[in-house]
Amino acid sequence: MSGRARAMQVETETSNLPFIYRQYEREQLLDALRKMHLIRRFEEGAEECYMRGLIHGTMHLSIGQEASAMGICMPLVNEDQITSTHRGHGHCIAKGADVKRMFAEFFGKTTGYCAGRGGSMHIADVSTGNLGANGIVGGGLPIAVGAALTAKRLRTGKVVVCFFGDGANNEGAFHEALNMAAIWKLPVVFVCENNGYGMSTSTARSTAVANVADRAAAYSMPGVIVDGNVLSDVAEASHDAVERARRGDGPTLIECKTYRYRGHSKSDRNRYRTKDEIDDWMTNRDPIKRYEAQLIEFGIATSDELEAIRNSVQQEIDAGIEFAKASPMPSIDGLADNVYTLEA
Amino acid sequence: MNAPVREISYSQAIQEAMAIAMESDERVILMGEDIGVYGGAFQVTGDLIDRFGPDRVMDTPISELGGAGVAVGAAVTGLRPIFEFQFSDFAALAMEQIVNQAAKMRYMLGGAVSVPLVMRFPAGSGTGAAAQHSQSLEAWLGHVPGLKVIQPATPHDVKGMLLAAVADPDPVMIFEHKLLYKMKGPVPEGHYTVPLNKAEVRREGHDVSIVATSIMVHKALEAAEVLAGEGVSAEVIDLRSIRPIDQETVIASVKKTSRLICVYEGVKTLGVGAEISAMIAESEAFDYLDAPILRLGGSETPIPYNPELEKAAVPQVPEIVDAARGLVRGVR
Known part of the structure; x- marks a missing residue:
């Protein structure tokens, strides 16, 4: 609020600036950058640990999609809730999770967010409103609508953001969920992170409409397309949708056009896209580079300050990995813990 | 109360x-x-x-x-x-x-x-x-x-x-x-609860235990009545819950009667009766058995439309009576 007030005072100088620079304080802008770095370094750290055999299973990395996770979460408060996806590390961090406990979860330790029972694909932090990643494509969509139903019925004022990928837009659950959110005017924001590929199958080959957001029309809700690699554009679309939801005007579908640099998962041979395509996104459209360039251009931070943020993020990552390594393994006796709430 | x-x-x-x-x-x-x-x-x-x-x-x-x-x-x-x-x-x-x-x-x-x-x-x-x-x-x-x-x-x-x-x-x-x-x-009237994990003995008997679910409980009770007229004493257990299964009640009954029939409407193969049978086979009640365990379940077919075929697709009272009689008299 004070950011907006300040922006109004200096409206003549700032009115041409992109949304976030008018909406948020410097500290919030730098925190967003810090979290974007944290997401990327977390995933690079997790990948490294995986290569070294410290983490088993598989993981789905969102490197290249950081602006989408962060921009969407900027207008949210801690009590607002999200449902996330198998590519959900970024959502988890953007919503406020501690990377120490995320690493611990990936290491399968008791100190992890899911006590070592969920791993990467079920990472969650209910205390910051993250109801969990999901191993089923489209699985979180109706659940988010249910969370929004609770918010409306119990008048909690919460907004629910439902992240999903382009692959989910061809699941029946997507259509059923959007329809119900619309007929019941629920406070939910559907966010499609369209990275162009559902595993190996491009959206052009899988999806009958040019944009996932085009499908919003079928459910009488606004469909908004943004460059998912431009933090301010994502945050602005999210802000509008969250406000609309909080007013009681119902759901919005936002489509963030973005790209994942890594393969689908650890088994991906990357034979369905070209090196040129990947290089183009990495070189010319990287969300972190673009945001850093703006912060300098608009005089919000110096390159030394940005360097300091990167260094502090690296320290946090290193400490997180150390915490995970040092944490205890679950006892085998606890195999059946939490199958039920009240143990028999 | x-x-x-x-x-x-x-x-x-x-x-x-x-x-x-x-x-x-x-x-x-x-x-x-x-x-x-x-x-x-x-x-x-x-x-x-x-x-x-x-x-x-x-x-x-x-x-x-x-x-x-x-x-x-x-x-x-x-x-x-x-x-x-x-x-x-x-x-x-x-x-x-x-x-x-x-x-x-x-x-x-x-x-x-x-x-x-x-x-x-x-x-x-x-x-x-x-x-x-x-x-x-x-x-x-x-x-x-x-x-x-x-x-x-x-x-x-x-x-x-x-x-x-x-x-x-x-x-x-x-x-x-x-x-x-x-x-x-x-x-x-009013509020009361029934536990989600307890079977109920609906009729006591000493010759054969009939473990049934849902509507089959009523068919088993009818069968028990017929059997009583023939001098066969059937114990009827209403399983009530299939997850969890109240093993204790079923095991105690089988130890008493030494014979077990499972009756359920779901398809017989890989169904509730298979689980009850295996549970008894793994328990101390196995040593008490005087006869093989029998399962009466739904037929290995989709449920048909024709009313006579439909009845034939799920266990009926006469089958339960026959099965129990056969087990008790050693005729199978």
């Missing part, structure tokens, strides 16, 4: 339980297809919409997967939904949300959440509705850790178990045989 007891039907007992739950807890809501002004396909919800309004007696679109998922999401975040499938067969459309989400969410999240969700499944054959509206699929869900799966057989039990289910912090799946809906029985 001192509440007045009346004779009401199974479906009235369900409706009464839902009304009591909704009156005492604002978080309880009903969801399902045509449960509002229509009153539900079997009129179980009836006129509850007049008492509680459309926000708490919610008609969903014909979207079983999405509807089930909304119920899961609502349960995790603070509501206590009772979700009605119009027919248990339609659960096939919603298996993702039941099996991958509701059943596992607490475990996957290391105990950070609970899913206090009740799902109701009108089940079973005998209505002439043929293969897609007559199945008994409880064993599908009974296979999934994280769920509780019950099959109340009487008006008294369905009310008390439904009230226990609504109070339970975990997902409870209630399979209600459609032919039971009109059955009347004594039901106390």
Whole structure:
């Protein structure tokens, strides 16, 4: 609020600036950058640990999609809730999770967010409103609508953001969920992170409409397309949708056009896209580079300050990995813990 | 315990339980297809919409997967939904949300959440509705850790178990045989609960134990009456819950009678009877057996339309009598 007030005072100088620079304080802008770095370094750290055999299973990395996770979460408060996806590390961090406990979860330790029972694909932090990643494509969509139903019925004022990928837009659950959110005017924001590929199958080959957001029309809700690699554009679309939801005007579908640099998962041979395509996104459209360039251009931070943020993020990552390594393994006796709430 | 007891039907007992739950807890809501002004396909919800309004007696679109998922999401975040499938067969459309989400969410999240969700499944054959509206699929869900799966057989039990289910912090799946809906029985007024994990001995006997579920409990009781006339004393156990199974009650009975027949409407192979049989084979009761264990289950076919074929597809009283008589007299 004070950011907006300040922006109004200096409206003549700032009115041409992109949304976030008018909406948020410097500290919030730098925190967003810090979290974007944290997401990327977390995933690079997790990948490294995986290569070294410290983490088993598989993981789905969102490197290249950081602006989408962060921009969407900027207008949210801690009590607002999200449902996330198998590519959900970024959502988890953007919503406020501690990377120490995320690493611990990936290491399968008791100190992890899911006590070592969920791993990467079920990472969650209910205390910051993250109801969990999901191993089923489209699985979180109706659940988010249910969370929004609770918010409306119990008048909690919460907004629910439902992240999903382009692959989910061809699941029946997507259509059923959007329809119900619309007929019941629920406070939910559907966010499609369209990275162009559902595993190996491009959206052009899988999806009958040019944009996932085009499908919003079928459910009488606004469909908004943004460059998912431009933090301010994502945050602005999210802000509008969250406000609309909080007013009681119902759901919005936002489509963030973005790209994942890594393969689908650890088994991906990357034979369905070209090196040129990947290089183009990495070189010319990287969300972190673009945001850093703006912060300098608009005089919000110096390159030394940005360097300091990167260094502090690296320290946090290193400490997180150390915490995970040092944490205890679950006892085998606890195999059946939490199958039920009240143990028999 | 001192509440007045009346004779009401199974479906009235369900409706009464839902009304009591909704009156005492604002978080309880009903969801399902045509449960509002229509009153539900079997009129179980009836006129509850007049008492509680459309926000708490919610008609969903014909979207079983999405509807089930909304119920899961609502349960995790603070509501206590009772979700009605119009027919248990339609659960096939919603298996993702039941099996991958509701059943596992607490475990996957290391105990950070609970899913206090009740799902109701009108089940079973005998209505002439043929293969897609007559199945008994409880064993599908009974296979999934994280769920509780019950099959109340009487008006008294369905009310008390439904009230226990609504109070339970975990997902409870209630399979209600459609032919039971009109059955009347004594039901106390007001609130009471029946445990979700206890079988009930419906008739004591010493020659053979008949473990039955849902409507088969009544067929087994009829058979026991016939058998008594022939000098065969059958003990009838109403299993009531298939996850968890009350092993103690079944084992104690088999140790007493030394003979076991399992009777259930679901397809015989890989069904509830297989589980009960294996459980006995693994238990100390095995040494007490004087005869092989028998299973009477649904035929290895879809449920047919023709009424005579339909009857032939599920166990009937004469078969239960024959099976018990044969076991006791050593003639098979």
